[in-house]
Amino acid sequence: MRRIGFSTGAVAKGDFRRGLDALRQKHVTVVELSALRLIELEPLIRALPDLDLSSFEFVSVHAPSHLAYIDEAFVTNSLSVAIKLGIPVVVHPDVIFEENAWRWMGRLLLIENMDKRKAIGRTAQDLEVLFNKLPESGFCFDIGHARQVDPTMTEARSILQAFSGRLAQVHISEVNTNSRHDPLSIYAISAFRAVADLIPEGVPVVLETIIDEGQSDIQTEIQRAQSALQFTHAVLPSEPGVPAPRQG
Amino acid sequence: MPENSQNAAERWVDGLEKRLNANWAAIRKARVDTNLNRARLRKAFYGRIAPDTSLVVFGSIAREEMTSRSDGDWILFIDGQALPEHVDQEQAIAEELEKQGFPKPGKSGVFGRMIGSHNIVHEIGGEDDTNSNTTRRILLLLESLPIGNSEAYERVRRQILSRYLRDDRGLLKASGSIKVPRFLLNDLTRYWRTITVDFVYKQRAEAGLKWALRNAKLRMSRKLVFASGLLRCFFCQLDNDAASAREALSAPMHDVSKLLMYLEDQLRQTPLDLLARAASRPNIDKTTARKLFDSYDQFLAILDDQAKRTELENLREHDMAKSSVWEDIRSLSRDFHLGLIELFFGQDEEIRSLSMEYAVF
Numbered sequence: 001m002r003r004i005g006f007s008t009g010a011v012a013k014g015d016f017r018r019g020l021d022a023l024r025q026k027h028v029t030v031v032e033l034s035a036l037r038l039i040e041l042e043p044l045i046r047a048l049p050d051l052d053l054s055s056f057e058f059v060s061v062h063a064p065s066h067l068a069y070i071d072e073a074f075v076t077n078s079l080s081v082a083i084k085l086g087i088p089v090v091v092h093p094d095v096i097f098e099e100n101a102w103r104w105m106g107r108l109l110l111i112e113n114m115d116k117r118k119a120i121g122r123t124a125q126d127l128e129v130l131f132n133k134l135p136e137s138g139f140c141f142d143i144g145h146a147r148q149v150d151p152t153m154t155e156a157r158s159i160l161q162a163f164s165g166r167l168a169q170v171h172i173s174e175v176n177t178n179s180r181h182d183p184l185s186i187y188a189i190s191a192f193r194a195v196a197d198l199i200p201e202g203v204p205v206v207l208e209t210i211i212d213e214g215q216s217d218i219q220t221e222i223q224r225a226q227s228a229l230q231f232t233h234a235v236l237p238s239e240p241g242v243p244a245p246r247q248g
Numbered sequence: 249m250p251e252n253s254q255n256a257a258e259r260w261v262d263g264l265e266k267r268l269n270a271n272w273a274a275i276r277k278a279r280v281d282t283n284l285n286r287a288r289l290r291k292a293f294y295g296r297i298a299p300d301t302s303l304v305v306f307g308s309i310a311r312e313e314m315t316s317r318s319d320g321d322w323i324l325f326i327d328g329q330a331l332p333e334h335v336d337q338e339q340a341i342a343e344e345l346e347k348q349g350f351p352k353p354g355k356s357g358v359f360g361r362m363i364g365s366h367n368i369v370h371e372i373g374g375e376d377d378t379n380s381n382t383t384r385r386i387l388l389l390l391e392s393l394p395i396g397n398s399e400a401y402e403r404v405r406r407q408i409l410s411r412y413l414r415d416d417r418g419l420l421k422a423s424g425s426i427k428v429p430r431f432l433l434n435d436l437t438r439y440w441r442t443i444t445v446d447f448v449y450k451q452r453a454e455a456g457l458k459w460a461l462r463n464a465k466l467r468m469s470r471k472l473v474f475a476s477g478l479l480r481c482f483f484c485q486l487d488n489d490a491a492s493a494r495e496a497l498s499a500p501m502h503d504v505s506k507l508l509m510y511l512e513d514q515l516r517q518t519p520l521d522l523l524a525r526a527a528s529r530p531n532i533d534k535t536t537a538r539k540l541f542d543s544y545d546q547f548l549a550i551l552d553d554q555a556k557r558t559e560l561e562n563l564r565e566h567d568m569a570k571s572s573v574w575e576d577i578r579s580l581s582r583d584f585h586l587g588l589i590e591l592f593f594g595q596d597e598e599i600r601s602l603s604m605e606y607a608v609f
Binding site: 116149150151152153154157158177197 | 328329399403406407409410501503505508509
């Protein structure tokens, strides 16, 4: 069985505490603390050292997805709290203005592949440029973004084959034409199976399907994600760049 | 063919020309003219192609064979939500291309308009795969060029290739070691046969108007595109660079992604480069290569000569016997045809065997 959890933002938008409570109640052991909007970052970081995350085997933080250049230093300084706690930080490459501001995060910085709205980070070729600039960093593979960019999943296979050694986390959801993260349809599940063999079983999987208005529920989406990624017999690789799951 | 195809490190035509000590000036001139026109179009449409759309041009500009009065076939390709402004974009493209001196597309309605991606990807075969749909799909693969934003174009072309490969049970499930994408090859062949039949249809429908020019193109550039399509399929089997792609097709993975990417690379090469690559194989006689490329070079020279082209355009059936230009076309197209027969059914054992197995029955 894969380790599959949720983003707090998908379960309870703008309220990570409520999101954590909901996930604990369902005995979910993988969580991504969402600070996708800049205003969410400060309260999350302030609470982080004292937050009870003991029931989770894997925890990561998602950095804000929209930044102005002048906010970059504030964001990276804030995220240092997470890094010091050994918590990986997922970042969209288009908010990295100065590589030096992020490079020190080393293997705990997880660069995510982008959807088709973004000009960078969408293909294996794009990502290679980024990883050349930040060679220590790990990789968060967003399977929904990859499918939106290339529905044949050819690019997804190229990405996974190129960066398997860096793969530390997977995002899963159905990304629609407006780039919103929807619950998984049977068509997305079928498409995702085309790359399941390239995702080692031990890599934590985070659902980003927005369910905070009753679109679906935690258990259903986890079952769907298990189904989407079921054809795999691989194990977690031991290559450098893969952060160990956070214990308690 | 992407915009940078002309910059590919290895140009097979150039290598062959050098090796045979030939002088294919018209081919070289056409390439230079094409690149100038491509640059002009890129500049004219810079920043004007909306997201999820691509302006795609077809024909000689995609093949790098532009001559003095080349056609201007195009479509506005849409792979996304229908938006009201698409019609504005369509009109703006038509106006700009006219301003740039490109002739209007023909009256058939196949080109010169916006086209959504769904039918092209989903309707392969069956009643809904109309003549227009087949034409757009095959030409999108074999002789097309996006101007400006190419994302919609590349996304859809990849989906088309994916369909040809994933739906080809023989390619994925057959135990044999020969890996030629037969579904794709059959559709390319179907298209070629269709245009040869439609040629006669147009001859009747248009009372012989432009018959000679259309016939010259059928004998030369249309036939070249078909031959290059066959070669693209054959190289999946013949090319050492495709070895890992062929292996990946086997059980248990039946992974088509590598072959798909290999084919995408093939499609970036012009038909002439593909033909030159095949003609450069060790077992192909120099005389065969000369037949192919000398004749094609002369064909382009005729099309680039305004007087000769005009004569071809205006030639009617009863005047043909008196036309020296038409006599030249007949002669060089015979050479080209013989060259193709020798290439596909002659000296090269591997190509001959694939041609016998796939190209006839």
